[in-house]
Amino acid sequence: METATATRAPPSWATRLAALLQRRSVLPTLLLIPVLVFFIIWNTMPTLWLLGLSFYRFSLTSGRPPRFTGFGNFQSILQDSEVWLALSRTFLFVFSAVGIETVLGLLLGLLFWGSQRLPGRRVALTMLFTPMVLTPVAAGTFWRLIYDPTFGVLNAALRGIGLPSVNFLGNARTAFGAVLAVDVWMWTPFMVLMTLAALASVPKAELEAAEIDRLSWLQRLRLVILHHGKFILLLGILLRTIDAFKTMDLIYDMTFGGPGSTTELVAIMLYRRAFEVFAMGWSSALAVILLLISIAFTATFIFVLHARERRSQDVPT
Amino acid sequence: MSRIAIEGIAKSFGRHRVLDGVTLDIPSGSLTVLCGPPQAGKSVLLRLLVGLETLDAGRITIDGQDLAALTPAQRSIGYVPQSFALLPQMSVFDNIAYPLRMQKSPNDEIRRRVGEAAAVLRIGGLLEKRPDQLSGGEKQRVAIARGMLKQATVFVLDDPLVGLDFKLREALMDDLKDMRVALGATFVYATSDSLEALAMADRLAVLDAGRLIADDGPDQVYHAPPHLRAAELIGFPRCNLVAGRAGGGRCATALGMVRLEGEGEVVLAIRPEQIRFTDVQSGGLHGVGHVALIENLGADSVVHLDVHEIRLVAIPTTESVAGLDVGDEVAFAIDPASLSVFGAASGVRLMQGASS
Structure with missing residues (x-):
């Protein structure tokens, strides 16, 4: 009798769970939940909070509760000449950095690609990629030491060849260039990587045929390599643009926007107004504007990618 | 030029x-x-x-x-x-x-x-x-x-x-x-x-x-x-390769004897179309095989024959394939003049065409 009731008893929780997991949609959903929860708590909610805060006047130092001002913060930002200066400085920084990184990355990438059988190539590549894996704050710190006017290695070298030492980061005329140079040093490897990926997508036979058909090196680069590699290169340029626009941690440790405001990019300005002046409402509004600019970059990128798909669908078969 | x-x-x-x-x-x-x-x-x-x-x-x-x-x-x-x-x-x-x-x-x-x-x-x-x-x-x-x-x-x-x-x-x-x-x-x-x-x-x-x-x-x-x-490598259906041992002016194979100068292990190459289905045996290479498979190529048919331990591939004349079926016994002969003989180890051709 006992055995009979045992078989008729409802299945244990373990077998029911197993049956549930057998169903197609259950397991993927379960696996997605932790990421989704994390994303909502750490990304979506702060963004919404930020958006809400941008409509309030809220200073942490005044001790008064937040007061709704509508578009007041946005109005004050758009009328602030310092914001416009910081924005134009940022665009100058982004275009010079990404421009130099793209050209250098392309040249170095072609160099590495053309020297496949060179001994030591792998070691050189690994060394080249080291800056990219560093934390920007760490890179900023040791570049500040390299640039240091009294005991920095760069000035020691300058003095060694009989030149006067330069306070690279403290001089208003050199600071922007010095910071730019560090960004180039740090992110050129990324463009090398993208160039190598782009080159890997070029059909070898087309390049060889072009060589046999008497095309010069530059003509082969333009007609064959850039044709096949341009989308990967474009992807690299756009990723770098979006990222350079947010540059903050690299500069934070080198100049923190100074001297004066010569290296104050919008991200630095945002940080200062939020955590030095504690103008939380105003800073939130600036953050929202920067977010919109970033979204514009991203939208451009997605548009370009889709333009490629649309074109490939147009071709009649 | x-x-x-x-x-x-x-x-x-x-x-x-x-x-x-x-x-x-x-x-x-x-x-x-x-x-x-x-x-x-x-x-x-x-x-x-x-x-x-x-x-x-x-x-x-x-x-x-x-x-x-x-x-x-x-x-x-x-x-x-x-x-x-x-x-x-x-x-x-x-x-x-x-x-x-x-x-x-x-x-x-x-x-x-x-x-x-x-x-x-x-x-x-x-x-x-x-x-x-x-x-x-x-x-x-x-x-x-x-x-x-x-x-x-x-x-x-x-x-x-x-x-x-x-x-x-x-x-x-x-x-x-x-x-x-x-x-x-x-x-x-x-x-x-x-x-x-x-x-x-x-x-x-x-x-x-x-x-x-x-x-x-x-x-x-x-x-x-x-x-x-x-x-x-050249030719389809593949060339038949038959091992033999040469010595004393003759070469013994599983399909019979041919006259051959030289000594040692050799390989005889027989093209499929050189295997004729006939009862007339004029000496040389011949035998009776069991039909294992018939492949129709349209104009021709490829007949796979089992002879002793050897699988031969033949393209016989259309008349001799008519009525043939898998499992049938069929007598065949090979003209030794069409054979190529190679050294088994070297792969080098020793002679072209043998006689019975």
């Missing part, structure tokens, strides 16, 4: 010896087919000819001029790789014209010369299309047209028909022969398909594991293969 002389060339990649002392003479205006199994070194030989690889040893000359000093661009060789390598973003016209355009030739000259090439290759109607709208055969002609504008006197084609369907391949093989006559150029053509090789070649060179094992007219290579591997 472009006679290509390949003299003792060798090429290794790392430790792998891809070509090992290949000497080959390619007559001017010929269609020479390089045939061999995959990895035999055909593509590498073509790439050396074109200049995409450099020689380890030996030399290649065209009309006496050493190619080593010339870059791929300087050699008057048109190259049609397996993928055709047309630029996908350009029209057919631009694909043919871009080498001229890059050399800044005047526009009316470009148009005239592309028009001429298109007329010879019959692709006049395709000039506005893009490469991905073309069939494999059309792409091949566009790639050849590109070589024509380079004023190439030698065309190198690396297995250009692989992957195309049978009917198209037949049409293209005929086309290619016509094109060669129209262009008066020397064609070097690599393929791993021995039927394609036999159908196209006026000179057939067989490569195996980096060595040249045959170089002759296709009939000679087929009927009197100079090497055991050439007998194996």
